[in-house]
Amino acid sequence: xxxxxxxxxxxLDRVRLRSITEQEVIDCIKNPQISQSKGDVxxxxxxxxxxxxxxxxxxxxxxxxxxxxxxxxTSKIHKYL
Numbered sequence: 001x002x003x004x005x006x007x008x009x010x011x012l013d014r015v016r017l018r019s020i021t022e023q024e025v026i027d028c029i030k031n032p033q034i035s036q037s038k039g040d041v042x043x044x045x046x047x048x049x050x051x052x053x054x055x056x057x058x059x060x061x062x063x064x065x066x067x068x069x070x071x072x073x074t075s076k077i078h079k080y081l
Contacts, residue, residue: 006067025071028056053077
């Protein structure tokens with residue numbers, strides 16, 4: 001199934017502040033190294049270029065629409081992997 005991505009205003013504000021591209025967010029959702037589901041879905045992927053972990057939190061609006069809530073880069077890779 002092909003998903004559509006809905007970027008919330010909060011998420012767009014945060015990625016601008018945190019120098020994260022929309023493509024990095026989508027790639028993390030499509031190819032996560034970590035995936036957890038607790039009401040919302042949390043995925044993470046190691047970013048090689050700056051040796052950090054990208055975490056993305058999203059929820060399903062419908063079966064094929066993913067609403068992306070926020071994205072965070074962290075250097076605390078050992079905490080999550």
